[in-house]
Amino acid sequence: MNTLKNNVVGLHTGSVYEDIRTFIDKFQSIHTQMAYERHIRSFFTWFASGKTLEVLDREDLYIRNADIIKYQLFLRKHSADYSNTTINTIMAAIHSLYEFLEINEYEVNSKYAKVDVLPDDSEGAGSLYYHEAEMMADLVRKQRKGQEKSALIRLAYTTSLRKSSLLDLEWTDITKNPEDAYFLVTTIGKGGKKHTVPISSDLFKELLQIKEQDYYQKYKDNKIFHLSTTTIQSMMDSLKKEMGIPTERNIVFHSFRNVAASYGTLEEVKDHLNHSDINTTNKYYRHKMKDYSQSISLRMEDRIDEEVFQKLSREELIEVIMNQSVGVLIQMKKDAQAIMEGKGDL
Template sequence: MEQHKFNVVGLHSGSVYEDIRTFIDKFHSMNTRSNYERHIRNFFVWFRGKQLEQLQQEDMPIRNADVIKFQLFLRNHEADYSNSTINVIMAAVQSLYEFLEINEYNVNSKFAKVDVLPDDSESAGALYYHEAEAMANTVMTHRKGHEKSAFLRMAYTTSLRKSTLLNIKWSDINKNPNENHYLVSVIGKGGKKHIVPIPDQLYNELLLIKEQEYYQQYKDNKVFHLSKTTIQNMMDTLKEQLGLSAERNITFHSFRNVAASYGSLEEVQDHLNHSNINTTNKYYRHKTKDYSQSLSLRMGKEIDNSIFNELSKEELISLIMNQGAGAILNMQKEAQEIMNIKGVV
């Protein structure tokens, strides 16, 4: 019986799909396999207009110009892919072509190589609430001012990405029963459903867009109708008007960072719809560190709390209002709790 143990053989069709499947399945991580399959599928849908299962040998040869065009396609995609994400996608395609060349396909894997894009993990500079609010107020004087202002307020209130904001429909916004706010339901990055509440006041600002004469031409149920070029020009003008230096590198993505000043790390993770809290911690905590509170400077400089007793009410209020947005919010919450205990609504 032992001699017949290996008599059963696999059925090998020798198809392109079977070989690509072999390449994908060689990775031990299920997550890696899933990601590589998705990236490679998307590439061939773009490149040949075919699913992996439909590919033939003659579909596989590639030019370097084709791969560069695909990289440019991803850079200009409405999904706002980061450079690091694009690098991962391109690496999957390159790795596949190395595998195909080794397995005697009529391809040259060096043609699949493109320049690695620079790390943009910290490309969006930190923006603070009072600055975001000033930008939303200032843009009211621009063409389509009501729409642009509401667009910016939605950006820093919901922390939704630009592409997601531009795809929001009126039917995606619904009143939360028995509550004084609305819920915005969207499909975010990676196809994840995400629900973000917005206050009544912001929803009313959105409704003002419908009252604009130019807006009557749109029948697609979308809330916003702003091109990427318009948004970029708006950002450039606002930074100049408000004197935001180029060194700070403020981009539209900076509005997504505003919420990082509020709440706990876990709350910010939920608000930003991050699967991994390390992403939240790495990219969305404001980078402007308060070095005045460093241990090396605090040693030997302890000040007694009685110093507050020497300040007038006006001086104390001024001191409070000059703190960071997150600190002010926490004090407001604690003040409200004190008022609630005292029975004051």
């Protein structure tokens, strides 16, 4: 009789994985299920010494609040440059799981899995302009591993790849385009999406110069960059100090990704940034580069003399042109080139 009773109980007592799977599957949205599973797997890989969900024991679930706080700090320093919003989402998934486990009589206390919510940073990294990014790439050459750092910065603001993707790049991830004189950089980005971005032959040559550095000869792992996140943070801090960039601008390495937002149409920027939804592009990037100087409320008050340009010297006119925003300047260059081609001077 006892044997039969134990067998009946056993039918209703799932493994740790089965219970976690039940928790995940209770959500109707497939997207939510996938996100929660990804967050939970990543957490236990970190917390349970690399164990997968399928082999977790009840003992692996025991947690202290200090452990959860450490994981939050781990995410904040992660090379993937997680936003506060993303980290809050991840931590909420873990806390929700522990609430489920506690209700289902696991020896855990869900309140220990709760951490303070990080402040909203939906505005993301501060806006960095093209000429500032170029200046950083030049200034950093004076630092230790200067060529490597300079190439990293230039590749960052040219391709808009995330820091984690850049640091994972291997030489075999860059291939020569068979038809034209440029190269293709292929990575696996956020959400496991494959993404390919072209770069110029000049930029590829600059990357190759990293191999010529004496210290680089010790590396045999085929990776392009060998810079830690701590080194990159120190690099950014020193560059901002040298350039006098105020703290309130919130310039971080992720800001290099924003540089491309001033180029092309919204659809082109979406493709370049590898966004799935164009609304994401519009929300987080295009508004950063909005030129309020061209707003209707200002233009309607504009009563500047129509012949003001004719009163400037050549040097003064060039100075005015070069001080325009990147997007305006590029369009002016295209217009000038078209005029020159029409005159047969090119």
